[in-house]
Amino acid sequence: MSSERTTGEVPTAADIVTIADVEAARDRLEDAVHRTPLDRSTTFAERSGAASVGLKLENVQRTGSFKIRGAYNAMAQLSPEERERGVVASSAGNHAQGVALAGRLLDIDTTIVVPKVTPAAKIEATRGYGAEVIVEGDIYERSYEYALDLADEGDLSFVHPFNDGAIIAGQGTVGLELLEQYPELDTVLVAIGGGGLISGIATVLKERDPDIRVVGVQPEGAFHAKPSLDRDAIHELPDVDTVAEGIADTRLLEKTFAVVRERVDDVVSVSDRELSVAVALLAERAKTVAESAGAAPLAALLSGAVDVDGEHVGVVISGGNANLTEHGELVRTGLAELGRYADARLAVDDWPTGLGALSETIEENGAELDVLERARRTAEDDPNRTPVSISLTGSGPEHVGEVLDVLDALDGVAVVADSLDR
Numbered sequence: 001m002s003s004e005r006t007t008g009e010v011p012t013a014a015d016i017v018t019i020a021d022v023e024a025a026r027d028r029l030e031d032a033v034h035r036t037p038l039d040r041s042t043t044f045a046e047r048s049g050a051a052s053v054g055l056k057l058e059n060v061q062r063t064g065s066f067k068i069r070g071a072y073n074a075m076a077q078l079s080p081e082e083r084e085r086g087v088v089a090s091s092a093g094n095h096a097q098g099v100a101l102a103g104r105l106l107d108i109d110t111t112i113v114v115p116k117v118t119p120a121a122k123i124e125a126t127r128g129y130g131a132e133v134i135v136e137g138d139i140y141e142r143s144y145e146y147a148l149d150l151a152d153e154g155d156l157s158f159v160h161p162f163n164d165g166a167i168i169a170g171q172g173t174v175g176l177e178l179l180e181q182y183p184e185l186d187t188v189l190v191a192i193g194g195g196g197l198i199s200g201i202a203t204v205l206k207e208r209d210p211d212i213r214v215v216g217v218q219p220e221g222a223f224h225a226k227p228s229l230d231r232d233a234i235h236e237l238p239d240v241d242t243v244a245e246g247i248a249d250t251r252l253l254e255k256t257f258a259v260v261r262e263r264v265d266d267v268v269s270v271s272d273r274e275l276s277v278a279v280a281l282l283a284e285r286a287k288t289v290a291e292s293a294g295a296a297p298l299a300a301l302l303s304g305a306v307d308v309d310g311e312h313v314g315v316v317i318s319g320g321n322a323n324l325t326e327h328g329e330l331v332r333t334g335l336a337e338l339g340r341y342a343d344a345r346l347a348v349d350d351w352p353t354g355l356g357a358l359s360e361t362i363e364e365n366g367a368e369l370d371v372l373e374r375a376r377r378t379a380e381d382d383p384n385r386t387p388v389s390i391s392l393t394g395s396g397p398e399h400v401g402e403v404l405d406v407l408d409a410l411d412g413v414a415v416v417a418d419s420l421d422r
Contacts, residue, residue, distance in 0.1 A: 013262040016165045016255045019207040022172035022200060025073040029173055032072045032105060036061050036174075038181040038314075043285045048301045049309040054182045055298070058174060059290050059320025063125070065246075066174055066197055066318050067091075067098030067161075073170030074159055075102045083108045088156045090114070090147035092140050092193075092245050093122030094319050095161040100129035111156070113147040115140050117245050119323040139240065141250055162196030163253035172200025178314050179204065185212055188314040189297035189306065192216040192225050192267060193247030195256030197318060202263035216260070216267040217300040219244045219275065219292075224251050225260060226267040243272045243330065246293030246319055268306055270299040273337045278302060279327065280334025282317070292330060294319035332370075332391075336419065339397030343419045344390050344404055345375060349412030351386035358390075361410060367394040367403045385414070397422075 036057050044053040058066040075087060086109035089099040096112040103110035110131040114123060116138055126133050134150075137143035151158040160167060174197065178188065188205060190198040195216075202214040216225055221242035227235040228251070236251040252260060260267075270278075275292045278299035282288045290298075297315045300306050322330075335341035348354050355372065362369045371391035381387045394400035401422050408415040 011255065011258050013203070013259040016259055017168045017172065017199065017203050019204055021165065021169035022176060022204055025069070025166070025169040026173045026176055028073055028076050029069055029170065032102075033069055033173075034061055035177055038178070039286060039288075041286060044281075044298065044301065044315075048304075048313070050301070050313045051310050052184070052312045053301065054185075054312070054314050055286060055288070056174065056178050056181075056314055056316045057288065058316060058318045059288060059294055063094070063097035063101050063129075064319060064321040065094035065098070065294070066171055067094040068101055069098075069173050070167035070170035070196060070200070071095065071098035071159060072102040072105065074164060074166035075099070075106055075108060077166055078108070078157060082157045085154070086110065086156050087159050088113070088147050088151045088154070089159040089161065090140065090144040091161055092248065093118045093126075094246055094321055096122065096126040096131065096133070097129060097321070099159050100126045100131035104130045111150065113137070113143045113150065115143045117248075119245070119321070119326070121323050122321050125321070139250070140248065162194030162199075163255045165255065168196050168200045168203070168255070168259065170200070171197045172204050174316065175201035175204030178316075179208055182312070182314055184312045185314050186311040187213040187215060187306070187308055188316065189215050189217055189300055190316045191247050191293055191296040191318050192218050192260075193222075193249040193293065195225065195252045195260050197316070198264055199256050199259035201316070203259065206263045213265045214263065215300070215306050216264055217296045217305070218247065218267060218269055219296065220269045220271050222248045222250070223269045224249070226269070228252055228257060229261055229267060232261065244275055244291075244293040244296060246291055247296065266306075268300050270296055270303055270305060273333065274299040274303045276330045276334035277337050278334070280331045280338070283331055288317065289320050289322055289327065290317050291319045291322040291327075335393060339420065340395065340400065341370070341391065341393050342400045342404065344392070344407075344415055345417045346388040346390060346407065347382050347385040347414040347416050348388050349385055351388070354412055355388075357410065358407065358413065361406060362392055362403060365403045365406055367392045367400065387416075
């Protein structure tokens with residue numbers, strides 16, 4: 001770790017991190033992190049055509065993500081003088097919490113710079129671990145530059161979120177656990193932001209079994225790793241546009257690029273809507289709260305972005321630090337994408353006394369009413385009826401459509417418009 005800027009030179013993967021480094025990291029982390037569970041999912045195996053699917057649940061790790069692994073491993077190796085001076089880091093949220101908790105455990109003062117897009121819940125959690133938090137920059141790259149300036153000015157150690165061998169080695173302990181818990185593994189899917197997690201996992205898997213396929217996953221709005229591999233040079237995006245703020249990086253850096261190009265087999269992209277479906281299904285079928293970045297590998301699995309027919313597939317759910325309001329919106333978007341959630345505009349004769357029959361009819365037909373409210377009247381509305389907006393959920397598009405048809409047939413009710421494509 002240092003406060004120096006990257007040089008642009010690309011080293012070899014072996015110069016950066018080896019499996020011996022990862023094994024040493026596991027020893028350091030033994031009393032500091034959880035060995036997270038592997039949850040087998042028959043549902044997701046059936047949906048994807050895989051022989052089996054195992055969810056590596058880093059969302060239940062300390063601080064809610066894998067980031068504590070790398071942060072603690074790096075900070076535990078600081079000299080006494082470096083510990084005394086303190087550290088600074090930049091983060092979109094999860095690395096911040098990892099550094100903050102590592103600082104508390106190791107008695108090191110921590111300062112974290114986060115971009116303005118960082119969810120308030122992550123900022124408050126970081127402060128709760130004892131760190132000083134500075135909000136600076138509209139995107140992560142601006143926060144990163146500001147943090148480097150602070151490190152230079154204060155002679156502080158900069159704890160990079162991904163472009164550091166010790167960080168990568170710490171994240172690689174996920175791979176050691178994965179192999180022990182899921183020895184039949186054929187393919188592993190891992191989200192890529194800056195590339196630290198997949199670099200560490202790939203280092204382990206390719207050393208232990210070169211035939212295991214390692215596939216990175218990025219959102220379409222932050223898809224930089226594949227172009228970098230195709231060009232054999234780091235490709236930087238001018239900006240990013242995705243709901244997955246935890247992996248909304250604009251580029252790999254020298255060390256992660258070197259490891260990814262040597263040890264990662266492929267990188268695929270997923271849309272924000274596919275991310276929302278994965279978030280919704282994780283909540284419903286796996287009883288797991290994941291942030292959109294953490295759900296990206298499952299989105300790739302379920303969307304068919306990776307052919308896993310007949311394979312044993314590891315899916316790393318890397319984080320669960322979701323803003324609950326945003327999580328709810330993502331779940332609704334995911335259900336709508338699956339055709340299980342619909343908005344409709346009704347014209348009702350008897351307001352408000354007729355609403356009881358309306359809600360009872362929805363329930364009797366096996367659907368759930370999520371929203372019911374009087375809508376703003378427009379010029380197209382029947383002046384003798386009250387416009388009403390509803391949102392409801394069902395088992396699928398056919399079921400939801402059938403419920404809307406039943407409502408339309410009720411006396412005194414007409415379905416004027418709905419969001420289903422029918």
